[in-house]
Amino acid sequence: MAKFNRIYTQFADLPNKGKNYCNHFPYINKNPKPIDIMAHFPCEKIQYEGPSSKNPFAFKHYNPEEMVAGKSMKEHLRFAAPYWHVMRNVLADPFGGGTAQMPWDDGSDSVENALARVDVFFEFLDKMGIEYYCWHDRDIAPELNDLSASNAALDQVVAKLKQKQSETGVKLLWGTACLFAHPRYSQGAATSPDANIYAYAGAQVKKALESTKELDGLGYTFWGGREGYSTLLNTNMKRELDHLAAFLHMAVAHADKIGFDGPFYIEPKPREPSTHQYDSDSAACLNFLREYGLMDRFTLNIETNHATLAGHTMEHELTVAANAGKLGSIDANRGDTLIGWDTDQFPTDLYLTTQVMLVVLNTGGFTTGGLNFDAKRRRESHEPIDLIHAHVGGMDTFARGLKIAQAIREDGRLANFVQERYSSFDSNVGATVESGSCTFEELEAHAMAHGEPSLASGRQEMLENLINEFI
Ligand code: XLS
Ligand code: NI
Ligand code: NI
Numbered sequence: 001m002a003k004f005n006r007i008y009t010q011f012a013d014l015p016n017k018g019k020n021y022c023n024h025f026p027y028i029n030k031n032p033k034p035i036d037i038m039a040h041f042p043c044e045k046i047q048y049e050g051p052s053s054k055n056p057f058a059f060k061h062y063n064p065e066e067m068v069a070g071k072s073m074k075e076h077l078r079f080a081a082p083y084w085h086v087m088r089n090v091l092a093d094p095f096g097g098g099t100a101q102m103p104w105d106d107g108s109d110s111v112e113n114a115l116a117r118v119d120v121f122f123e124f125l126d127k128m129g130i131e132y133y134c135w136h137d138r139d140i141a142p143e144l145n146d147l148s149a150s151n152a153a154l155d156q157v158v159a160k161l162k163q164k165q166s167e168t169g170v171k172l173l174w175g176t177a178c179l180f181a182h183p184r185y186s187q188g189a190a191t192s193p194d195a196n197i198y199a200y201a202g203a204q205v206k207k208a209l210e211s212t213k214e215l216d217g218l219g220y221t222f223w224g225g226r227e228g229y230s231t232l233l234n235t236n237m238k239r240e241l242d243h244l245a246a247f248l249h250m251a252v253a254h255a256d257k258i259g260f261d262g263p264f265y266i267e268p269k270p271r272e273p274s275t276h277q278y279d280s281d282s283a284a285c286l287n288f289l290r291e292y293g294l295m296d297r298f299t300l301n302i303e304t305n306h307a308t309l310a311g312h313t314m315e316h317e318l319t320v321a322a323n324a325g326k327l328g329s330i331d332a333n334r335g336d337t338l339i340g341w342d343t344d345q346f347p348t349d350l351y352l353t354t355q356v357m358l359v360v361l362n363t364g365g366f367t368t369g370g371l372n373f374d375a376k377r378r379r380e381s382h383e384p385i386d387l388i389h390a391h392v393g394g395m396d397t398f399a400r401g402l403k404i405a406q407a408i409r410e411d412g413r414l415a416n417f418v419q420e421r422y423s424s425f426d427s428n429v430g431a432t433v434e435s436g437s438c439t440f441e442e443l444e445a446h447a448m449a450h451g452e453p454s455l456a457s458g459r460q461e462m463l464e465n466l467i468n469e470f471i
Pocket of ligand 1: 136176221222223267269303331342374
């Protein structure tokens with residue numbers, strides 16, 4: 001009851017005074033059921049109502065149990081929510097502070113406050129029907145004055161998360177350590193020029209890994225927020241990369257020691273905050289992993305907005321990863337064509353989600369990975385209920401992308417066109433090229449015998465029209 005009062009008072013203290021947001025949406029009140037005033041997200045659990053529904057609090061396309069190509073939608077999509085954006089993002093931008101209303105949060109660094117957030121987060125997951133989540137150590141628990149105090153705080157929150165997971169069946173898709181926010185990491189963590197900072201980062205990852213293991217996390221992610229440089233004038237790139245590789249080898253060794261057998265993900269991003277980040281795109285990450293003997297245990301977590309910052313499309317980044325058998329997981333968001341930074345918007349573009357799901361389905365689907373909405377609301381969307389709208393949109397857009405991609409696969413014309421386009425490599429000289437037995441002499445003999453080749457059209461426009469048939 002004390003808690004009820006506290007939250008209610010805080011709602012009442014907001015400019016819009018304890019307002020029942022659901023009154024704006026008559027759809028919800030058709031079946032009048034008292035809205036629990038304790039609810040932090042004042043809406044019912046989101047249900048599938050089908051494409052003709054006008055209810056903003058319903059899925060129009062995401063029908064979790066609906067079968068698509070022999071698997072339920074929820075098994076295909078494996079949606080995850082990021083603790084950092086849902087619970088901790090105050091919606092600041094480079095020109096102004098946070099706007100997000102978080103009436104459940106007392107703004108303190110106390111463990112009590114961190115524990116209270118866990119309940120709110122699980123209410124959110126339940127309302128959305130999202131069964132996976134991801135965190136950084138410092139999202140879920142505060143960084144306190146020294147490492148052992150921070151570790152103790154983390155243990156307390158992890159214990160609560162563990163209890164909530166077992167009550168609800170929610171799973172941890174991956175954990176990670178925040179090695180970029182604290183000033184000590186301003187010049188890098190595993191690529192810091194200072195071995196003391198490097199050691200601190202290692203201690204933090206050790207604990208984050210143990211916490212991931214404690215929560216039966218399916219994977220562990222490295223996003224090298226500050227692993228790069230601002231200027232080469234002060235940077236020994238070779239030593240930094242060697243140190244980063246040694247760090248990742250230590251992570252693998254520690255995982256083996258504690259019995260964590262999930263994959264490690266590297267999440268590529270080219271810049272922001274650094275001028276250049278070493279894990280800049282899929283190809284650079286794969287090269288790094290190969291060079292340093294890390295291919296066995298590592299796979300990639302590809303994020304849409306990072307792909308576009310790297311000057312690639314998302315489908316390019318996914319395809320590069322998939323070709324190497326390294327498409328592990330996805331951070332599902334999008335950028336803004338007019339803004340040149342990581343805007344982390346919710347995916348609402350059907351062309352994008354269709355192309356993402358085409359690659360995912362073509363590679364046989366996720367195993368340990370999933371679709372983590374590494375996305376935040378716009379600064380203008382400051383009410384808690386906007387979190388619900390944002391995720392409803394992202395989930396519906398991916399559900400449609402899944403259905404469209406599967407329809408394109410069943411139709412078969414796209415795949416047939418591509419297969420036909422390369423069919424000259426299926427026999428004769430082409431087949432000897434693919435088998436690795438061909439020589440320049442044979443190519444010359446072939447060219448002499450066949451005269452000027454006639455090249456078929458690539459038919460890009462025809463194929464674009466084909467995709468539009470399905471969208
Ligand atoms: C930031 C990254 C980050 C990672 C996790 O741009 O996307 O959120 O996903 O550290
Ligand atoms: Ni991300
Ligand atoms: Ni990002």
